[in-house]
Amino acid sequence: MFNIYTEIILDHYQHPRNFGEIKNPTKKVEVANPLCGDKIKMMIVFDKEKVTEVKFTGVGCAISTASASMLTEYIKGKTKEQLKKIDKNFIIKMLGVSLGVNRIKCALLSLEALKKLL
Amino acid sequence: MINVLKIKKDFPIFENNPSLVYLDSTATSLKPRPVIEKLVEYYSKYSANIFRGVYSLSEKATKEYEKTREKIAKFINGKKEEIIFTRNTTEGLNLLAYSLGRKIIEKNDEIVTTIMEHHSNFVPWQILAQESGAVFKVININQSGDLDLYCKNIKIKKSKCKMTMQNSKLINLNNIITKKTKILTLTYISNVLGTVNPIKEIVMVAKKINPKVIVIVDAAQAAPHKKIDVLDLGVDFLAFSSHKMLGPTGVGVLWGKYDLLCEMFPFNFGGEMIAEVFLDKTFFKDPPYKFEAGTPAIAEVIALSEAVSYLEKIGLEKIEAYEKELVQLAYQRLKEEFGKNIKILGEGNIKERSGILAFNFYNLHPHDVAQILSEKNICLRSGHHCAQPLHQFLGVSSSCRASFYFYNDKDDVEKLVEGLKEVKIKFKL
Ligand SMILES: Cc1ncc(COP(=O)(O)O)c(C=O)c1O
Numbered sequence: 223m224f225n226i227y228t229e230i231i232l233d234h235y236q237h238p239r240n241f242g243e244i245k246n247p248t249k250k251v252e253v254a255n256p257l258c259g260d261k262i263k264m265m266i267v268f269d270k271e272k273v274t275e276v277k278f279t280g281v282g283c284a285i286s287t288a289s290a291s292m293l294t295e296y297i298k299g300k301t302k303e304q305l306k307k308i309d310k311n312f313i314i315k316m317l318g319v320s321l322g323v324n325r326i327k328c329a330l331l332s333l334e335a336l337k338k339l340l
Numbered sequence: 341m342i343n344v345l346k347i348k349k350d351f352p353i354f355e356n357n358p359s360l361v362y363l364d365s366t367a368t369s370l371k372p373r374p375v376i377e378k379l380v381e382y383y384s385k386y387s388a389n390i391f392r393g394v395y396s397l398s399e400k401a402t403k404e405y406e407k408t409r410e411k412i413a414k415f416i417n418g419k420k421e422e423i424i425f426t427r428n429t430t431e432g433l434n435l436l437a438y439s440l441g442r443k444i445i446e447k448n449d450e451i452v453t454t455i456m457e458h459h460s461n462f463v464p465w466q467i468l469a470q471e472s473g474a475v476f477k478v479i480n481i482n483q484s485g486d487l488d489l490y491c492k493n494i495k496i497k498k499s500k501c502k503m504t505m506q507n508s509k510l511i512n513l514n515n516i517i518t519k520k521t522k523i524l525t526l527t528y529i530s531n532v533l534g535t536v537n538p539i540k541e542i543v544m545v546a547k548k549i550n551p552k553v554i555v556i557v558d559a560a561q562a563a564p565h566k567k568i569d570v571l572d573l574g575v576d577f578l579a580f581s582s583h584k585m586l587g588p589t590g591v592g593v594l595w596g597k598y599d600l601l602c603e604m605f606p607f608n609f610g611g612e613m614i615a616e617v618f619l620d621k622t623f624f625k626d627p628p629y630k631f632e633a634g635t636p637a638i639a640e641v642i643a644l645s646e647a648v649s650y651l652e653k654i655g656l657e658k659i660e661a662y663e664k665e666l667v668q669l670a671y672q673r674l675k676e677e678f679g680k681n682i683k684i685l686g687e688g689n690i691k692e693r694s695g696i697l698a699f700n701f702y703n704l705h706p707h708d709v710a711q712i713l714s715e716k717n718i719c720l721r722s723g724h725h726c727a728q729p730l731h732q733f734l735g736v737s738s739s740c741r742a743s744f745y746f747y748n749d750k751d752d753v754e755k756l757v758e759g760l761k762e763v764k765i766k767f768k769l
Contacts, residue, residue, distance in 0.1 A: 226711065227766055258707060258723045259737040281737055283705035328707060 226319040227284060234288035239295050240277045247275075251338040255286070255331050257324065262290055264335040271301045278335070283328050285321065290332035292316050302340055308333065342654065342662045344749040350650075351747060352376065361718040361755045366531050366696055366725075366743035368583045369564060372650050375586055378643035390638055391612055405638055408645040409628075412593055415648050416578065417569040422601065424594040424628040425641050429560040430460035432579030432594035433525075435631065436556055437464035439604040440577075441523065444554075447473035450521040454479040454487055454537075455733050456530040459726040461558040465525060479516060479526075480733065484688015485533040487526075489513055489542070511541050517549045524555045528562035532727050532741065533686035534667065534696030536566070543574040554600070560584055563593075564745070565663060565694055567656040570595055587647035588640035594631075601627035608633035659746045663695035666744045670697055670753045677757050681769075685739055695744035698725070701760060702769050706740040712766055713759040720756075 244250075247265035254261045260282045267275040276297055278290045296316065297305055313333050314320070321329055348354045350372040353362075362370060388398040390405050406420075413420040426432045441464075445451065451465050455478050469476035482488045489511050517524065524546050529536050543555050556577040562568060564585035570578055577600070582591035596604075606613055606624055610633040615623040624630040651659070671690050674682050678701070684690075685698040701709050706722035713720050721741040724731045731737060742756060 225715075227708070232767070258705075259728060259731065260705075261737075281705075283707035285707070325707065325711065 226321060226325070228319060231284060231288040231317065231319065234291040235284040238278075238287050238291040240291065240298075241279065242277050243279060244275055244277050249339050251335050252280075253331055253335045253338065255282075255327055257327060258283070260286055260328070260331065262286065262331050262335055264290070264294075264332070264339060266339045268302070271303070273297050273300055273305070278332070282331065285317070285325055286328040286331045289313060289317060289329045290335070293332045293336065297336065305336065305340055308336065342658060342746055344747060347654075347747050350374075354747075357717065359717045361716075361752050361759075363742040363744065363748065363752065363756065364719045364721050365564070365584070365745040365748075366561060366741065367721055368589070369586050369745060370747060371588070372586055372647070374646040374650060375588065375643045378646045379588060379639050382639040382642050387639070389635055401638060401642075404642045404645075405636075408641050408648075411645045411648050412595075415568075415652070416563075416595060417571050418595045419598065421626070421628055422595050422598050424596070424601075424631045425636055426579075426592040426594050426631075427590060427637070428583070428592035429458075429558060429579045429581045430592075432592050433461050433556070433558065434464050435594060435607045436525075436577055436579075436596075437468050439607045439631075440554070440600070441465070441468045442472075443603075443605060444522055445469075445472045445474050448475065448520065450475045450477055450518060450523075452477045452479065452516060452521055452524045454526045455481055456487070456533060456535060456727065456730050457525075457527055458531055458558065458560065459728070460560075461525055461527060461556075462729060465523070474522075475520070477516065477521075478729070481533070481535075481686065481730075482688075485530075485535050485686020486689060487535070487537055487542075489516065511538065511545045513542070513545050513549060517546045517553060519550050521546075521550055521553050524553050525558070526556075527558040527560075528568075529559075529565070529694045529696075530686075530727075530730075531561050531696065532698045532725050532730055532739070534693035534698075535686060535689070536562075536692060536694055539573050539575065547574070561694065561696075564651070565656070566660050576600055582640065582644045582647065585647055586650055587644040588637070590637040591640040591644055596627075598627065601631070604631075606630045606633065610634050654746060660694075662746055663744050664691075664693070666748060666750075666753065667693055667695040667697060669750065670742065670744065670756065673753055673757050674699070674760070678760065682760075685734055685736075695748075696741065697743070698739040698741040700736060700739050701763065702767070704763065704767060704769075706738045708767070709740050709760070709763050712763045713756075716755070716759050716762070718755060718759045 244265045248268045250265040252263045262280040264278040276294045386397045386400040390402040409423045410420045480488045554576045557575045559580040563580035577596045583589040613633040683700045710722035
């Protein structure tokens with residue numbers, strides 16, 4: 223097994239970006255990972271087609287937190303059309319590590335939230 | 341004495357994974373050679389269906405299959421016609437919820453269980469209560485991780501004979517069991533806290549309040565680690581899984597009092613369970629056969645017998661005592677090294693615990709801890725261990741769990757400690 227806890231993942235885990243709540247989001251969702259009971263709440267503000275603000279809260283492991291942190295960083299300023307193109311492979315590339323079958327679910331929790339926000 | 345080095349040689353998995361530190365026997369145990377060989381023996385020497393053929397291969401298979409039934413009966417001090425083979429503990433408990441529960445539970449009846457149950461002994465009863473309008477009562481635990489049913493304010497005299505903490509405490513079920521309670525179902529040993537519930541005493545007190553209450557015990561974590569005597573316990577039903585006690589996957593055991601089994605309706609219908617079938621009606625066989633529809637896991641049942649032999653050869657009393665020692669050592673070492681930064685779930689009565697330690701490490705997520713340990717070939721469970729109500733009650737969403745069996749030793753404990761030190765370094769704690 224090689225190291226999945228790279229500097230960048232640890233950094234996003236220990237200092238998650240866009241962590242917190244938005245007062246009046248356009249939309250808000252909550253997703254859970256039944257394997258561990260982890261939950262992520264994600265909220266978003268759209269200005270027409272464009273994301274102007276996005277935040278998340280919840281408890282999660284390093285992988286799910288880093289994934290949510292990096293994903294929210296990426297999606298700010300993007301359009302709905304652009305966001306629809308984000309898939310599993312994008313997330314894996316974004317994290318830059320290869321995960322086992324069980325841990326990949328942690329990484330994809332934030333993607334599930336994003337899909338529900340669109 | 342338990343000679344772990346010698347024992348490890350009986351488990352081929354250690355040959356193939358020499359550095360393996362397996363601390364997840366609570367999820368499933370490793371398998372010794374005689375069990376594996378017995379599976380191969382069936383498939384290579386007499387792999388016929390049972391009960392169906394008059395030819396000798398089928399007779400041999402049937403004989404071996406029934407031999408396990410007798411063996412299991414002796415193992416728990418029941419009768420062989422009271423032993424039903426299921427797929428696992430979960431199926432045994434669901435069988436009861438259907439065949440017994442749906443027959444006897446009516447609106448406003450009470451079903452009592454505990455907060456420390458595995459989902460398999462929680463959800464079937466919760467759903468049954470919802471369907472029938474029955475009251476679903478859940479016994480909580482106290483600070484130390486024991487069921488909250490001991491009398492408070494009672495001074496206990498220290499008697500000369502050796503009594504366990506639990507035996508010497510008086511059990512009070514007055515607000516829990518009533519005349520309306522039809523079923524009390526609880527685990528013998530918690531798969532998270534390692535708590536060993538005083539089943540015999542609980543049964544005595546419960547049946548004193550209401551002699552008709554039916555007591556069901558989930559023995560999934562007890563059968564591998566503790567001598568069980570169903571008559572002495574005084575329970576009505578007891579379920580466990582082969583795969584947690586050195587046996588193959590795909591087989592479980594449900595034991596029930598014969599009279600009760602006779603009154604119950606079958607759970608599955610089909611081959612083997614019928615006596616006679618007519619166009620307009622069907623007669624069923626007597627227990628246990630009326631609960632064993634279809635071709636069972638023949639090889640696995642047959643090989644389970646070898647698992648029981650292996651356990652008996654070592655001796656369950658010895659296994660229990662050894663594990664207790666090991667889990668206390670593990671507790672001590674973890675506390676020495678990490679102090680308050682390792683939080684053990686329900687650590688009150690560590691001396692009375694089965695070989696299970698669930699914990700949280702710093703504020704790290706259990707997945708991350710388990711992942712880094714897995715890089716060192718240390719197998720540890722992370723998550724809610726199918727006990728979400730318990731985790732909610734304890735105010736955590738998940739935990740790590742290290743569990744010990746008789747093939748684990750001090751070295752495994754030290755490797756766990758070393759592994760956790762590495763986790764600390766990785767997360768710069
Ligand atoms: C206490 C307890 N009950 C029930 C079960 C369910 O066992 P199985 O998955 O074999 O049905 C387990 C297994 O994890 C358990 O630990």
